[in-house]
Amino acid sequence: MANSTNIDDFDKRILRIITKNGRISVQALGDAVGLSPTPVARRLRRLEEREIVTGYSAMIDETALGFDVSVFVSVKLDRQIDDALQAFEKAILAFPEVVDCWLMTGSRDYLLRVVTRSMSEFEQFLVGSLTRVKGVAEIESSIPLRRVKQTGSRTP
Amino acid sequence: MANSTNIDDFDKRILRIITKNGRISVQALGDAVGLSPTPVARRLRRLEEREIVTGYSAMIDETALGFDVSVFVSVKLDRQIDDALQAFEKAILAFPEVVDCWLMTGSRDYLLRVVTRSMSEFEQFLVGSLTRVKGVAEIESSIPLRRVKQTGSRTP
DNA sequence: CCTGAAAAGGTGTACGT
DNA sequence: ACGTACACCTTTTCAGG
Numbered sequence: 364m365a366n367s368t369n370i371d372d373f374d375k376r377i378l379r380i381i382t383k384n385g386r387i388s389v390q391a392l393g394d395a396v397g398l399s400p401t402p403v404a405r406r407l408r409r410l411e412e413r414e415i416v417t418g419y420s421a422m423i424d425e426t427a428l429g430f431d432v433s434v435f436v437s438v439k440l441d442r443q444i445d446d447a448l449q450a451f452e453k454a455i456l457a458f459p460e461v462v463d464c465w466l467m468t469g470s471r472d473y474l475l476r477v478v479t480r481s482m483s484e485f486e487q488f489l490v491g492s493l494t495r496v497k498g499v500a501e502i503e504s505s506i507p508l509r510r511v512k513q514t515g516s517r518t519p
Numbered sequence: 520m521a522n523s524t525n526i527d528d529f530d531k532r533i534l535r536i537i538t539k540n541g542r543i544s545v546q547a548l549g550d551a552v553g554l555s556p557t558p559v560a561r562r563l564r565r566l567e568e569r570e571i572v573t574g575y576s577a578m579i580d581e582t583a584l585g586f587d588v589s590v591f592v593s594v595k596l597d598r599q600i601d602d603a604l605q606a607f608e609k610a611i612l613a614f615p616e617v618v619d620c621w622l623m624t625g626s627r628d629y630l631l632r633v634v635t636r637s638m639s640e641f642e643q644f645l646v647g648s649l650t651r652v653k654g655v656a657e658i659e660s661s662i663p664l665r666r667v668k669q670t671g672s673r674t675p
Numbered sequence: 676c677c678t679g680a681a682a683a684g685g686t687g688t689a690c691g692t
Numbered sequence: 693a694c695g696t697a698c699a700c701c702t703t704t705t706c707a708g709g
Contacts, residue, residue, distance in 0.1 A: 370584070378579060385541045385575035390702060399678060404703065415583045419541035422574045423534060423672040428526070430673050435621075435630065452667050464668035465591075467661055474591065474663070478673040505623060507630070511608050512620035515671070516579040517586050517634040546685060555695050560687070678709080685702070692695075 370415070373398060374406055375519040378416070381407075382518045385419040422513075425478055432485050433510075436475045438493070439501035443471035447498040454496045460488045526571070529554060530562055531675040534572070537563075538674045541575040578669070586634050588641050590660050594629040594649070597656035604628075610652045616644045 376396045380387060387395075393403045410416040425433065440447050448466070455464050455475065463476040479485040493502065532552045536543060543551075549559045566572045581589065596603050604622070611620050611631065619632040635641040649655065 378577070378584075381577035382579060383574070383576065385577045388702060389704095400703070401679085401705090402677060405676090413583070415580055416577050417580050418539070418578045420539065420576055420578055420671045421534070421537035421541045421572050422576055423538060423674060424571055424573050425673050427569070427571045428534075428673075428675055435623075456668055459673065461668060462670040462673050464666070465663040466665045466667055467591075467663050469661070473667070474661075475668075505625065505630075507621040507623050509622045510620070511622055511629070512612055512617060514618040515576050516581050517584075517615065517618050518579060519584055544685060545687095556686070557688090557696085558694055561693090676709105678707105680707085681705085683702100683704070686700080688699090689697090690695105691697105692693105 370519070373402075374410065377403065377406060378410070379518045381416070381419075382515065385421075422515075429480050430478050432479045432482055433507055434477045434479075434485055435505040435507065436477050436489075436493070437501075437503040437505075438473040438475065438499055440471045440473075440498045441500035442498065451496055451498055458488070458492060460485075460492070526675070529558075530566065533559065533562060534566070535674045537572070537575075538671065541577075576671075578671075581634055585636050588635045588638055589666075590633045590635075590641055590662055592631045592633050592645075592649070593657075593659040593661075594631065594655055595626065595657035596628050596654045598654065599628065603654040607652055607654055614644070614648060616641075616648070 373396055377392060380392060380395055389400045389404045389407065392407075393400045396403065407416070425431075438451075440451060451473070452464075452466075455461050455473070460477050460479055461475050462478050465474045466472075467474055477485065477488060479488060489502065489504075493499065529552055533548060536548060536551055545556045545560045545563065548563075549556045552559065563572070581587075594607075596607060607629070608620075608622075611617050611629075616633050616635055617631050618634050621630045622628065623630055633641065633644060635644060645658065645660075649658065
């Protein structure tokens, strides 16, 4: 199971293009890879069905919308039993301020990226939301100055 | 200047929808927000022109493509003068393994996410590419087990 | 697995409200 | 600023190589 094969060069080129331009037409894609629209559409659908393409998203400039604050937050839980992890993750999924969350190896750590309009809104999120989630023991914040690169995901 | 206003509820709803479905048709968007296709297309174009929508991207399941290794890497430069930062960033932009990069406040200067097919490919990237970039002084890697949440960006 | 043609569906413009 | 109408373009389906 779980293979990654059956992906040929056409698929790879399609993936590379739609990573950079998710709204390109099937026709233009066909021109770019040297195929007529029909097989491109079929390949696209197959990649979606196999969940190699998991979705399409518009990239939004958060700062243009007034979300000037982006903070990396490390969270330690006080115990790492499965119940605690599940409860924490459920809470995280419901917070719109958390745009990204990873479960890390090591000591029951989560790494989050939290986006807010201001530092005071961030503080509010910390004291009003995050610290109130059951099981949260330690929180550590790191503040970035600027995003240097944003690819989203790697392509073949 | 350069503000977040002139964005009304229609725009916000459009943004929220295209964040989750970047390939939705203008027509379906219109149905969803209660507008005919024409104004929706105008609003979309305006959001793109104002660079609030900076692009569209397909989300690719890296692991389905065989990129099983994702590592957070902290990089410290031996000096923080502007030349060194610029040279480092130029190198980072050219590495396909680096899918995300932030310039941080504090002492650990850059935070990267690096994606490779295997641990040995990651090691190769470290010793063959990253450590060879001029000015790199310290490198620290953290390994995630699993991605819990992936929103891409925050929406109003 | 491809092409090509025809049907169905989406887009963009002009114009009226 | 929104909606409708219509011409144009894109996507999908299906026949055939």
